[in-house]
Amino acid sequence: MPCLRFRKQSADVYDSGDRGQPERAWEDLLDGGRRWRLWSTLGWHDIRKRYRRSVLGPFWLTLSMAVMVASLGLIYGTLFRLDLENYLPFLAIGLATWTFIASFLNEGCTSFIDLEPLIKNVRIPMSLHILRVLWRNLIIYAHNIVIFAGVAVVFGIWPGIGGILLAFAGLGLLLVNASWIMLLCGMICTRFRDVPPIVASVIQLLFFVTPVMWKPELLGDRRYLMVLNPFYHLIEAIRAPLLGQLPHWENWAFGLLFAVAGWALTFAVFARFRKRIAYWL
Amino acid sequence: MAAIHLDDVSVDFVLYQGSARSLKKTLLRSSTSGVLKHDAHHRVTVKALSNFSLTLEHGDRVGLIGGNGAGKTTLLRVLAGVYEPTAGRIRVEGRVTPLFDLGLGLDMDASGYDNIRMRAAYFGIDADEVERKMDDIAAFTELGDYLNLPVRTYSAGMTLRLAFAAATSVDPEILLMDEWLAVSDTKFLEKAQRRAEGFVNRSSIMVVASHVEEVLKRLCNKVLWLERGSVQRFGPVEEVLAAYHAHVAAAGSVGGGS
Structure with missing residues (x-):
């Protein structure tokens, strides 16, 4: 019975003083997750809106990604002296995953700013806006990873059920990290409007220092340059199992560490500044 | 209460x-x-x-x-x-229904029906409730088959009718309005006023800013x-x-x- 009463209360009563800010921040995150029907609808809606009246729709992205993988694969495969059978699958996963990372970083920064009319008009959990943006980028990622499936069929690569499950676990790890990064960047960028361009240039830099185009082995003795890059671990946790290898234990260890530390920091910031977000807009 | x-x-x-x-x-x-x-x-x-x-x-x-x-x-x-x-x-x-911006979440490329659903979703109204009321909302807009077409094909007056119907479709407990909804079309105005007043009367508390x-x-x-x-x-x-x-x-x- 008490449980029932609490649920009814949380639906229809809004009291700014009945609990502390950390509880309120936690509730915001839970509410955001609970209203998955809204954010998934809105995320789909964003995609449909972007590609309405185009024949191929989001498959335009698939097509442009295919062209990119093919041309970069030929050139860099030749430069690095790698055979295509080995390099193309590697590149297809890496590029698709990197595109996902770059877009959630970019759009995470501007999510609150872009959704200002909504935030200023209706009380909706802040986390819901983040989930909406994450979801629409995940849908685009799904369209891009199709290239890898094509490449895999051509070269007869089959990661096995275990490999696919492990890759999905890796995707989960990436999403847990993506959500805190987007929430944190969203808050910072709403408060400090000159941060989004900085993030955009950092993303460009990250693309070159992360093994997306080049193979991690090429670093040789200077592997440490890569080990400190969390995006290497997150990509590797998805890429390695799909290519039929086990990810290094370091990939998961660093990925988990990044997730725990990141969420701890983000939650502290979110608890402190959640209610200021609407004021900053 | x-x-x-x-x-x-x-x-x-x-x-x-x-x-x-x-x-x-x-x-x-x-x-x-x-x-x-x-x-x-x-x-x-x-x-x-x-x-x-x-x-x-x-x-x-x-x-x-x-x-x-x-x-x-x-x-x-x-x-x-x-x-x-x-x-x-x-x-x-x-339950609070804020009506500050009549055009909130209005998507010009989506159909009239989709816009009504979307609007309700923003206010946390569940999908079943909207579908139950859809006929009533559709009748009020007098848009007929236009509701299946993207909003961009509507005239300004039609868009207004749609937005108004969608915004007033939920049963408000607490209704908040910034400026009285300025509606121009005279024939529609009377109807809108009746609907709006019905909408206001169904609410338990109303706060409106108006000059x-x-x-x-x-x-x-x-x-x-x-x-x-x-x-x-x-x-x-x-x-x-x-x-x-x-x-x-x-x-x-x-x-x-x-």
């Missing part, structure tokens, strides 16, 4: 953009009546609401009046839960006069309006109200 309690609520905005000094000058030159001051970090802050206490109960139909920058919009947004107060406490019991006294007199049973973010006067419509007029006239004769 719906209820709203505001206890000593304050809302402070910190002004970040531009140089604080010149912004301060700009703001002081304009007729903004919010209170500017410096906080501990030497930032310019605007006190949009200061030590504001208010209790509204079932049956209250409140009109908000006051000059520009008196805090009407801020108060509505605090009631909607958009701005959580910087100090003090607000407690709202009941149109006719609207206040017809819809409200109380008027709240805001000045510089605090309650200047709160009471029966005629009484508060009379006091407000006296104040405006006096300020006018002294010169410019400053």
Whole structure:
């Protein structure tokens, strides 16, 4: 019975003083997750809106990604002296995953700013806006990873059920990290409007220092340059199992560490500044 | 039963953009009546609401009046839960329907039906409830098969009808409106007014900011006069309006109200 009463209360009563800010921040995150029907609808809606009246729709992205993988694969495969059978699958996963990372970083920064009319008009959990943006980028990622499936069929690569499950676990790890990064960047960028361009240039830099185009082995003795890059671990946790290898234990260890530390920091910031977000807009 | 309690609520905005000094000058030159001051970090802050206490109960139909920058919009947004107060406490019991922007979430490329569904989703109305009411909403818009077409093919009047129908489709417990919905089409106007008044009557508490006294007199049973973010006067419509007029006239004769 008490449980029932609490649920009814949380639906229809809004009291700014009945609990502390950390509880309120936690509730915001839970509410955001609970209203998955809204954010998934809105995320789909964003995609449909972007590609309405185009024949191929989001498959335009698939097509442009295919062209990119093919041309970069030929050139860099030749430069690095790698055979295509080995390099193309590697590149297809890496590029698709990197595109996902770059877009959630970019759009995470501007999510609150872009959704200002909504935030200023209706009380909706802040986390819901983040989930909406994450979801629409995940849908685009799904369209891009199709290239890898094509490449895999051509070269007869089959990661096995275990490999696919492990890759999905890796995707989960990436999403847990993506959500805190987007929430944190969203808050910072709403408060400090000159941060989004900085993030955009950092993303460009990250693309070159992360093994997306080049193979991690090429670093040789200077592997440490890569080990400190969390995006290497997150990509590797998805890429390695799909290519039929086990990810290094370091990939998961660093990925988990990044997730725990990141969420701890983000939650502290979110608890402190959640209610200021609407004021900053 | 719906209820709203505001206890000593304050809302402070910190002004970040531009140089604080010149912004301060700009703001002081304009007729903004919010209170500017410096906080501990030497930032310019605007006190949009200061030590504001208010209790509204079932049956209250409140009109908000006051000059520009008196805090009407801020108060509505605090009631909607958009701005959580910087100090003090607000407690709202009941489902809140904020109607600040008639075109909120209106997507020109989606069909009329999809827009109605989307709008309801923003307010946390579940899909079944919307589908149950869809016929009623569709009938009100008089758009017929147009509802299957993207909103971009609608005329301005049709878009308005759609937005209005979608916005007033939910049963509000607490209804918040910024400015009375300005509707132009005369034939539609009557119908809209009937629907809007029905909509208002179904609500338990209504708060509307409006400059149109006719609207206040017809819809409200109380008027709240805001000045510089605090309650200047709160009471029966005629009484508060009379006091407000006296104040405006006096300020006018002294010169410019400053």
